[in-house]
Amino acid sequence: MSTSMTKGSPLKLMLQFALPLLMGNLLQQTYNIIDAAIVGQILGADALASVGSSSSVQFLVLGFCIGCCAGFGVPVARYFGAGDHRTMRNYIFNGAVLTAIIAAILMIACSLSCGQILHLLSVPDDIFGNAYVYLIVIFIGIPFTLLYNYLSSILRSVGDSRTPFLFLGFSAVLNIFLDLFCIIVLKWGCMGAAIATITAQAISGILCFFYIRGKMQLLRLEKENMIVQKDAVKELLGMGLPMGFQFSITAIGSMVMQAANNGLGSIYVSAFTAAMRIKQFLLCPFDAIGTAASVFCSQNLGARQADRIKKGALEATIAGCIYGFSAGLILIFFGRPLSMIFLSKNATAVLDASAKYLRCLGFFFGILGILNVCRMVTQGLGYSGRAIFSGVMEMIGRVIVSVGFVGTMGYTAICFADQAAWIAASCYIGPTCIWCIRRSIKLLEGKQA
Template identity: 35%
Template sequence: MVYFVFKKEAYRMKNHSLTQGSIAKGLLFFVIPLFFSNLFQQLYNTIDTILVGHFLGDNALAAMGATAAIFELIVQFSNGCGTGFSIVTARYFGSKNEDELKKSVATSLILGLIISIAITIVSYVFMPSLLTLLKTPRIIYNDSLNYIRCISAFLIITMFYNLGAGMLRAIGDSLRPLIVLFCSSIINIALDIFCITILDMGVLGAGVATVIAQGISTIICFFLIWKDAKILIPKKEHFHMESSMINDLLGQGFSMGFMFSIVSIGTIILQTGINGLGTQIIAAHTAARKLMSLLCLPLSTLAASMATFVSQNKGAQNYTRIMKGVRMANTCGIIYPMFLSIIIYFTAENLVHFLSGSSNPIVLENGAMYLKINVPFFIVLSILLNLRNTIQGFGYKITPLISSLIEFFGKIVFTLFLVPTFKYLGVCFCEPIIWCMMASQLLFSYHRIIKPFKAQN
């Protein structure tokens, strides 16, 4: 086995490893930059939503919202693959195997290129049929098609950003991805204003601004790796494809990619029910979903960090440390939603108005109802996200997929039977009920996985 040489450079293992020292301190320093990175990532779409809603109106906002689930499907699969690949890299970092680490990076780049090109071609060709299948209202169809085609045509940018950022996080550095996203978010804001208000490009302008800003973030990310993270730069011999490495990476990458995709496909199916409720409900749901994504960010960020934390500590065989980390994450996931629920109860309509720019009572009331019902269930959501990423970090591929299938079939049931009966109220209760089912399955699986290691203590 090849061991790391400790050099006087930015990426020292002792500074970025999550296998030693205080768990709380290690996770805190890892999670804070990761949180702000994810926050700026969310701002890409949230700023688009604010500007489109305020400058272009409810119909334009609905045009973006009608494609939100498709956008999420495309981006989340790319994100899932990048995260899955980085789990393999994190494991080799934790076990101090530099040669295999570089091989994992090289193979990830090749696989990422192939996957992104394939998805781009398929999604671009079949997008019109998909929007028709989703019952997208005629009045917003063209705007929806132009926006989502712009995003899908440049999927390779999204994939390679996720690969670059994922590799940095695999070795414990979440600071540089934050710097990258901060810069590109500022650029995105400027481009949004320029494309939407000055060039008068409409909804398409939001897509163009997002693509350009994300392209810049990808270039900066790989420049920082080349400049400071020499440990992640493979040599020519590392690009030799080995079947064992390909299987490991595809197993982890596709597992997380399909896990996120199955969830997104379920959301797309649910979107068909929402689209049938009219443009005002679509606008309300779009604003509420954006807000919920922002409010959930601390929980999803902490959960995402658990995949790296667990993978590194599994490589170092620190199983007691893993259990302590999971308990700490779950405790945080209970406290935060309790305070958040109180705030949302009094401010939901004002928040929906701020994000959407709408004064329509139907938009405000339905958006607020969605938030008031869903946010208290963040406690359940936090536990299921923590456990799902923990199990993924252990290297299990099927168990997280099962939880995603529960969500997938649950959304089909709601779309077919409950949304037609209870309208938007059925949409509001859809995910909380499904989260409870998913959390139960993951709790059972986690205790089965961790039981042998408990017996050793």
């Protein structure tokens, strides 16, 4: 069911939109957590390290996919807000063609270079074999990841965040059973965990496809829409690629950070893996609020509602910061108990290292309210090229700390690399977002005059 966000209370509309998206993100992270918990508790700390040793490169590749799909949805939201449904459907088809091409290229390139990637990440020899098997399956499943993310992005562009959540919820439950079946019954080890994850993503994407085809008349393509249009492709790439590269550039810094951490030994790899799962879970509300703000601003840009853009961006930023400070307290005081989801209480050294990482994050978590909302609003207003530099700033922050300080400060430097990245990126994207909002309002007022 499509929903217009051009009338009504901005905060209420964004929260209503964000709630199913948040639940979907939490479910996705829940089955990631369960996946890691099953691996860590059943297969051991070394297997957990194998699964987590390549998390940064997964974020690089899969983040590029997610960013591109989100970018392809921005023009769709704008034309939906403007009421131009024919052009909207043209863009949906052209976005689907681009998504298929990107899926094929990434799957082939990443699968062929899987071994070299793990060597670049300095994955220890004792976990290299399992890490390779896990990562190659994830890479082979890239088309399924793109299928779900593109179709869910289209649904969200027209205000429907509920349907992707329902399908993702079903696949999350399925993933839990597949994890247990593949690891315990079939004894496929780390490969089984990857197969379960990819299968769950494939099913959620297929469900989205059949729902759109059968229930969403608004999004159903006719023969006249199925034409590759140069202008549409150019605009879609202009939105999608910068958003994809922003994720990837951010991930490059994370790869440098993870490579530095991997060099410290398996204890810190296991600790980092457990802590990252918890961090990613608590990041979900930021993603939901940011995406809601992006869709809200994009629809209102198409509808030429200048005042609503400004009000919506401000209210979303405040909501993000309030959540960030609250989540930070959880990380500070409950980091160690949360780490025990993945690790035995006997793994004292690993638990101590994981708790330290989370505690250090907690003091700075509120900054992400500014960073995520301002970045997504900037993208939603059509300034993806400017938003990409926030990813560059994140990369620079992580690289400086990882390369410059891990050698002397060890794991303590790893514990502060994310914070350096967040501060650097926020100092750029905050003023940039304000400029983009003011410019968009000025352009709208000029057109109305």
